[in-house]
Amino acid sequence: MASIKDVAAEAGVSVATVSRVLNGHPSVSPDARTRVLAAVEALGYRPNAVARSLRTAQTRTLGLVISDVMNPYFTELARSVEEEARALGYSVIIGNADERPDLQDHHVTTLLDRRIDGLLVSPTDGGSPRMLEAARAGTPMVFVDRWIPGVDVPVVRSDGRAAVRDLVAHLHGLGHRRLAIIAGPAATTTGRERVDAFREALGAYGLPLPDAYIGQGDFQAGSGRRVTEGFLDLPEPPEVVFAADNLMALGALDAVRARGLRVPEDIGLAAFDDIPWFVHTAPPVTAIAQPTGDLGRAAVRALVDRIEGRTGESVTLPARLVVRRSCGEPAPAPSPSPSPSPSPVQRSTP
């Protein structure tokens, strides 16, 4: 593989001149420039990014550590992150933590060893030591989706509170009173937050959230199945189950089906995180949709701002309720009369 020296020799100039041509430095004669360009072309020369990074102390690379690539929400996030990063001239290296703190730590470590310019993290647990260390050491960093309280790092996330209120209003309107939730891990902010928002929304309608109706999940399908089975075994099972992410909703659907029960006739189901597949399940699933693409793009912009010396602030975007059929038939749309809905709610075309 040709190096800058080969190009310099071929063009009959010094390596300094080659470097200047390649980096658009102004003081190079037109003659030298054309000779260098011709040599580059002839040799098929491409600069060695490793050497360049060593010298310039920047890699133009972002690290993204996410909890679970197989979760469509995070896949979409990763995709939008890569797109925006590419537009800004950065590459992205993705680390999949699989909801395992040790793997998260592994990825943070190797990313840091590679001297990435900045780190985008959706922390799995309370935060791995390496990550906290990096944050303290001043590595440009932004939390996305989940975050760690008390760590001074901007957070780009979506606030589901209003959408959860809309959901509860929707369920209440359909006549449901016994509502249960499959929670995410208490170690994650999103795990706690969604339960809190749900409890709060129920409170506004004078509904309780008994402990028996809070199932502990781990954001994976298996836990959704187990928790739902527990709900169904209750002397008085809930009328609707709200899963705190899409994979647990999938598990819940499994569990209900395995009992030979039907959704929504026997039990209703709603999920946090909307994904394309929810349109095609039986029945289509009512869900709370995050603006995933916007989240990814905003996170990259905040991170690059930090890297390039600008401020890079936290961003919170609203989520919205998408009503489908998994909690019962929505009443036929009342034509031209004021909507009783507390905030605009998208009704998806089935």
Added chain:
Amino acid sequence: MASIKDVAAEAGVSVATVSRVLNGHPSVSPDARTRVLAAVEALGYRPNAVARSLRTAQTRTLGLVISDVMNPYFTELARSVEEEARALGYSVIIGNADERPDLQDHHVTTLLDRRIDGLLVSPTDGGSPRMLEAARAGTPMVFVDRWIPGVDVPVVRSDGRAAVRDLVAHLHGLGHRRLAIIAGPAATTTGRERVDAFREALGAYGLPLPDAYIGQGDFQAGSGRRVTEGFLDLPEPPEVVFAADNLMALGALDAVRARGLRVPEDIGLAAFDDIPWFVHTAPPVTAIAQPTGDLGRAAVRALVDRIEGRTGESVTLPARLVVRRSCGEPAPAPSPSPSPSPSPVQRSTP
């Protein structure tokens, strides 16, 4: 960030000794070793992978260029690739080509610029110039899933021929005679291959595959929708539509539903590539499942073999048919009687 010099100073030895300790070189005195280790600990030193790569001319990194991360098949592939690579001491950088040749070229270029040790590619089109160049230049490379004929690079893929025969047998057994296919791009091997296998299998039953029953798709949901609409507009629409990948199957499901028709009563549907969601659609979709995880792992092993000077051969793994309900109710399982099925077929528990 502490460098090897800082460690050397702290430990009172030369950088050479530090390097020897860190790389497990035998001739280091126990005394020096403990002092170096203490200094490393005290400074929180981590070797700079960029500098190391420059010197050793290896990055211990694999590049993976796939056609579409949002496609669950490729997501799973990427995940298994990363897992196996990690087990072998390599990192993976993923490039998402989004079925766009220009993007594929972009990613191949940046990966090569980073001097990755080897490249895993699922080519989008006939092959970008950069990629062919790299293959010719001897960059260790392995094709996975798709490949480019005439390029001397090992291919790790799955052979769907037998499974497609099983599928046609299944459809024929259900009484279906008018079978159509939504094909993938003709520029991809998988695009062509699946049509060929389908046509061949139909031929074995004396069934034709008229041009009107071959719809040109691009492996994206939108094309599945359009093609299916075309099929439904035919004077004599097909009885079953076979989509060459899961996203186009999703689009087909959309199109059928938009017409107010039902699967499988009005039209049957089958797909290449099985994904978890197919269990939960209405109805569950009959699909051909590739051993995706095995494919990813085998591809990494072949690539690493090449990188480390071993041979690294092509691998072909069989796909298998998973019968669900989207092509019509399978006949109630005939109890203890010889199965008429030409090869073992998995019947999924719904």
Added chain:
DNA sequence: ATCCTCCTTGTAATCGATTCCACAAGGAGG
């Protein structure tokens, strides 16, 4: 006591870029 090994260690070259500094050539201005 002398010489030869073996073990440990440090010095310095190297990987492929970028960039500071010095210098030469040529034009402008006095």
Added chain:
DNA sequence: CCTCCTTGTGGAATCGATTACAAGGAGGAT
């Protein structure tokens, strides 16, 4: 005609590691 500036160029230092080579010291054999 001499100075001063500008412009273009090359030499060499540098980034942070690895590693060939040389050298010093300890211990064993003669």
